[in-house]
Amino acid sequence: MAGRSLTTTLALAFAGTTIAVFALVGSVLYFALEKQVTQQDDDEIVLAARHTRRLTNELRSADDVRTHADRLTSQVLGNAALSMAVRDANGTMLLSHNAEGGTTSMIEPLVATQRVAPSARITHTAIVEAQRDARLPVRGLAAEASLADGSAVTIVIARDMTDRWILLDHYRDRLYGAGFGGMLLAFLMSWMLVHESLRPLRQLAAHAAQVTVDRLHARMNIDNAPRELAVVIASLNAMLDRLAGGFQRMSQYTADLAHDMRTPLANLRGSNEVALARPRSAEEYQAVLESNLEECERLSRMIESVLFLARAEHPQFVTHMKTLDAREELQRVADYFEGIADDAGVQVRVTGSGAVRADPELFRRAVSNLLANAIRHTPREREIELSAAAAATALRITVANQGSHIDPSALERVFDRFYRADPARHNAPAGPASTGLGLAIVRTIMELHGGNAYAESDAASTRFILNFPKT
Known part of the structure; x- marks a missing residue:
């Protein structure tokens, strides 16, 4: 209606x-x-x-x-x-x-x-x-x-x-006539003036009708718009910028997800085709099944990560904040990765102290993702340091490893979904295979806590830093 x-x-x-x-x-x-x-x-x-x-x-x-x-x-x-x-x-x-x-x-x-x-x-x-x-x-x-x-x-x-x-009585009748005539004149003139004044709004509606999924680049012109509508038009253009960026990220995210899921699926299909090409021994079939299981685990981790990111972006995502001992939590994560670190030939050291207000599960997941990433990219016989230090307005958690230097242009994108600074190394044998979502999950967890995450890299080490707001 x-x-x-x-x-x-x-x-x-x-x-x-x-x-x-x-x-x-x-x-x-x-x-x-x-x-x-x-x-x-x-x-x-x-x-x-x-x-x-x-x-x-x-x-x-x-x-x-x-x-x-x-x-x-x-x-x-x-x-x-x-x-x-x-x-x-x-x-x-x-x-x-x-x-x-x-x-x-x-x-x-x-x-x-x-x-x-x-x-x-x-x-x-x-x-x-x-x-x-x-x-x-x-x-x-x-x-x-x-x-x-x-x-x-x-x-x-x-x-x-x-x-x-x-x-x-005559004077009153004249007043009635003048008032009625003035009302009609005011209505007609007001209608014409308002109709003319609303022309920019009709033009705005016409421009908005031209914006489609295929034409998200279209923007509304504010050069000749009234001052009252300039703010609205600027807000709409900003909204279109966000929508365009969201669609672009979604398209890129979908393409990256399809590309990354295609690799393990291709590996599964290839290994099965090779295994079925001729009769093989039980040991060979067992090796194929183990390889397939690894690819299935990789797919499972990827799906779990995607579901977590989707849930975390929902406004009703629930966190259970507690005050934690940062050193104790870092030591817990280091102990959990002790076996993987030994297999990779690296040592994990915990330093510093402090209290942090965070969701325990999310805190451990963020640090675990950074530590797993560090183990994959740290040469043997090197050291990884987990440290906690109080800053002016935040508690800083740092995961530092003596690995290869990351290019400054890549530092700004390492937290993007499915981005890898060194694609040739994502299947390195040290630790579980990367899904390309670990650092994206870290950034999402920090946003849920009102903090931020960033990376630094130089010839000496590469450092991933988490800033949790002080309690």
Whole structure:
């Protein structure tokens, strides 16, 4: 099942962000306009109420209020939404302005509210909001005033807010339209920009599709790639380098394994064909069987070594680390090879001391492989030295033999699988025949221990050195 389009997802995200920004900004602007309009209307109401009360306080009686009605109503002239009413203490309407269209219904809700006392200052806090016919909004206030004859009247100033509602509704509709249009524009532009921005990714996918087993040399170009993809492309190219190297090593390893297995198999087949060419004595058949057994043992060791290397490269390979006495372990290996060394005419000497943290079986196998290799390449009447010495950050195990000098170019490859620095000598009679995997196993064991292995060679001796990290 195909996943969602990254281009569409990002475009929708940008569109959603745009509409959220529009909604936030629009809301702020809408409420700011509403507050400004309300503040302006409240200022007109308060100002009209103050002037009207001041003029009313100068009148002597209710009759003067009727007589000077034009003077009083002039405070709300010029604004068709403003209304005025003056009532006496009995509720009798002394004057009204803008009575058409239901002024009374505008005034009544305000009269019922709390009134400003004659001696109190009229402020914005006295303004209340009410509703008249058809639930239309009204804002205003009611204030009391004292006439010269001591009677009291109630002044009501009201403003019909219907026009303000219509204004704000139109403004809100425009904000909705602008927000929706902006969202569509943001979606379309984002889609085009993201689609164009992802072109290097599509090109990367096209280049990756061209990489096959037969074309592992192909690499992705990072010259014109965006900086964000340059690291990814470099990592992919590095991965391809590792894969190419792995395939090359695997191919070489398979070819070397087939070549090395072909030799003992050819020997087995040849000896059997010779033995079957004519009738032979029991001693001759016994010699053939002994030769075949040696070749079978060589094949068995080779298969065992290959299986060990395969298991060691598995991430779940288990090691059992212990703190070992290096000298004791080296002496154990030397004692095991004592008979083989005597047959080869060489002497094995153990020196040094130290503690090493390692898997006992793997430690012995690594040293045994080095010692077997040294026995095969050490002339008779010479000495092999196994030594342990503490270095700054590691315990160094050295297997040194007085053999032939190894060329410096070969020192870098002696730990490769099936590599032999002197192919003509791999079947030397001293010790078991080499499978070409012994030193490769040594390097793998050292990698499992977090250490390293390397070789040194000069005219005096050849030395194989194992560095185990200190405990």
